[in-house]
Amino acid sequence: MIDLRSDTVTRPTEAMLESMREATLGDDSRDGDPTVMRLEALAAERTGKEAAAFMPSGTMANLVALLTHASRGGEVLLEQGSHTLYAEFGGITAVAGLMYRGIPGARGAMNVNALREALRPATTRHQMGTALVYMETTHNRAGGAVLPLVHMEAVHALARENNIPVHTDGARLFNAAAALRVDARRVAQHTDSVCFCISKGLSAPVGSLLCGSRAFIERARAFRRMLGGNMRQAGPLAAAGIVALETMIERLAEDHRTARRLAEALHRIDASLCDPADAETNIVRVDVRKSGRHAMQWSADLKTKGVLVAPADPHALRFVTHRHVTPADVDAAVNAFAELWRHH
Numbered sequence: 360m361i362d363l364r365s366d367t368v369t370r371p372t373e374a375m376l377e378s379m380r381e382a383t384l385g386d387d388s389r390d391g392d393p394t395v396m397r398l399e400a401l402a403a404e405r406t407g408k409e410a411a412a413f414m415p416s417g418t419m420a421n422l423v424a425l426l427t428h429a430s431r432g433g434e435v436l437l438e439q440g441s442h443t444l445y446a447e448f449g450g451i452t453a454v455a456g457l458m459y460r461g462i463p464g465a466r467g468a469m470n471v472n473a474l475r476e477a478l479r480p481a482t483t484r485h486q487m488g489t490a491l492v493y494m495e496t497t498h499n500r501a502g503g504a505v506l507p508l509v510h511m512e513a514v515h516a517l518a519r520e521n522n523i524p525v526h527t528d529g530a531r532l533f534n535a536a537a538a539l540r541v542d543a544r545r546v547a548q549h550t551d552s553v554c555f556c557i558s559k560g561l562s563a564p565v566g567s568l569l570c571g572s573r574a575f576i577e578r579a580r581a582f583r584r585m586l587g588g589n590m591r592q593a594g595p596l597a598a599a600g601i602v603a604l605e606t607m608i609e610r611l612a613e614d615h616r617t618a619r620r621l622a623e624a625l626h627r628i629d630a631s632l633c634d635p636a637d638a639e640t641n642i643v644r645v646d647v648r649k650s651g652r653h654a655m656q657w658s659a660d661l662k663t664k665g666v667l668v669a670p671a672d673p674h675a676l677r678f679v680t681h682r683h684v685t686p687a688d689v690d691a692a693v694n695a696f697a698e699l700w701r702h703h
């Protein structure tokens with residue numbers, strides 16, 4: 360099977376498995392787990408933030424960020440296709456007790472004028488104040504689109520002028536940095552807090568890091584506990600994360616090249632499927648509308664040909680490249696797709 364459903368399918372490397380076996384352990388919620396502390400220090404350093412907290416998932420990292428930044432009843436402004444609105448089961452309202460307003464955007468970047476108009480510096484007797492501005496890079500539903508640094512800077516400046524904090528869901532932060540050819544710190548400097556996942560293209564089995572100021576992370580640890588996210592002897596997971604940060608970031612550009620190869624080949628089959636210029640990182644969104652068939656049918660048919668892809672919505676498939684997908688796999692997947700496309 361050629362598995363293009365997600366970069367979360369990546370298996371830990373041999374070096375990760377070895378470091379997991381040898382990890383020094385402690386109780387993360389008592390005296391601390393030394394390996395977790397090392398991972399957190401490394402994550403803070405890599406994002407240029409003062410501190411970081413290890414979280415079981417990206418979903419929890421985002422939820423903890425919402426709880427830590429914003430008080431109940433406030434409003435969160437974020438791009439309308441954000442992962443947290445589509446795929447995090449409403450934690451933003453159900454758990455954090457926040458309202459949200461989806462801001463229209465292009466390629467995952469909020470329209471800054473629309474953001475400015477939606478922003479309310481304070482709660483008044485008539486209007487709920489903005490509690491948080493929230494970005495996502497790379498942007499999942501926008502096909503791995505990278506927020507331009509000037510956009511992030513503008514959003515951050517606008518929020519700051521109004522004393523509103525900014526959180527960024529950087530589940531694939533290092534993919535964004537690789538695509539921009541900058542250090543991840545350059546991306547993270549335009550947000551007060553950022554989270555990233557080690558469980559995706561970086562190939563560690565589990566976990567995400569939430570990074571921000573020391574005071575923010577201290578409070579975040581309390582909310583993590585509230586959500587049941589204390590992990591005790593999490594050293595083995597953190598050990599894999601350390602190897603991920605030390606050895607797996609450099610190779611992400613390879614996944615981007617593979618994705619571009621895929622997008623170009625699909626574009627040659629039919630230009631309506633995707634625009635190769637949109638394949639900025641490791642996600643390719645493929646529009647199958649022209650076939651008149653549901654994305655679920657496409658993924659079921661591709662499966663019979665040994666290719667796994669995820670439907671992104673009724674008309675689109677999501678192909679994600681990662682460490683286990685070679686250029687030859689991409690060519691095989693494209694051939695399978697081309698056969699079905701001709702048939703339908």
Ligand SMILES: Cc1ncc(COP(=O)(O)O)c(C=O)c1O
Pocket residue numbers: 415416417418419442443495497498499528530531556558567
């Ligand atoms: C942009 C984005 N944010 C958050 C998450 C959630 O991460 P997790 O699956 O670790 O909860 C994902 C997962 O795919 C994602 O793509």
